[in-house]
Amino acid sequence: MQLDAIDTLLLRYLQIDAKQTNKELSSKLNLSVTAVYERIKKLERNGIIKNYVTLLNSEKVGLGFMVFCHIKLIQHSKEHLTKFEAEVNTLDEVLECFHVSGEYDYLLKVMVRDMAHFRSFMVTKLTTLQHVGSTQSSFTINEVKNTTAITFS
Amino acid sequence: MQLDAIDTLLLRYLQIDAKQTNKELSSKLNLSVTAVYERIKKLERNGIIKNYVTLLNSEKVGLGFMVFCHIKLIQHSKEHLTKFEAEVNTLDEVLECFHVSGEYDYLLKVMVRDMAHFRSFMVTKLTTLQHVGSTQSSFTINEVKNTTAITFS
């Protein structure tokens, strides 16, 4: 699907605030409410818009400790990778997991309450996964930037 | 603010889909629509709910290449850190930036179109920032898990 300048602007607004009314958007874009409505529906149908989510203040729900875990597997057959990835998907503490290039195979973003929680996560969950070799963890000292809004064209 | 079991469940639903109506939520939670409405407003007032955002399919808008950049600064005075962090915040390609413990000082999640775009980002943006020493980049081979929904209590 080809996006024009209005779609791009519309998506920029929607990425920042999903709860704006079509009326508000229509005045920002100098369009009718119906035109905005139809554009959004088309973007949803084409899968450009994936979903609408609520973001929470993680510290206020008791999750103030973010850790990035670099993981090396012992073996790298397709079977082992698939097994590891399926298991990682079941872990609530793991918000993100990417198979990456470089010295380590996977990079995980892990969110926990505190160091004790992290320790328990490492001991009882992560290192018990099949085929996990060495791990290297970086603790977050400060969140400098954290956005879900992407900029394109 | 103390969250009860209903708040926790409500937040779980809202994190997955911000566009559900209060009516739908009320039937899932066995509550009245008004009660759901009041709970959500309270969670917003208390900052537990940060915001409502639209997530896009990054590949469909031409951003198919995610890179994690580990960065070491040359100097670590408060002044240098603050300057670096302010500059990083202005870079559209940088979705996330965390000051972390370990060998490298910062971990950046960078989203670009392709390798050419990444090269231009590195050469014209990242490495031109003041006080950036060595960098080490990991390219994403595969996205295993990527969620904004956090699980607590």
Place this chain on the structure above:
DNA sequence: AGTGAAAGAACGAAAAC
């Protein structure tokens, strides 16, 4: 592609239990 009008649904506030 776009607009305007109209029906239906949801919101938001107030009342009373």
Place this chain on the structure above:
DNA sequence: GTTTTCGTTCTTTCACT
């Protein structure tokens, strides 16, 4: 805490350009 009510606002469809 709940239900009901009511005016307002938004969503969604439709006819038309």
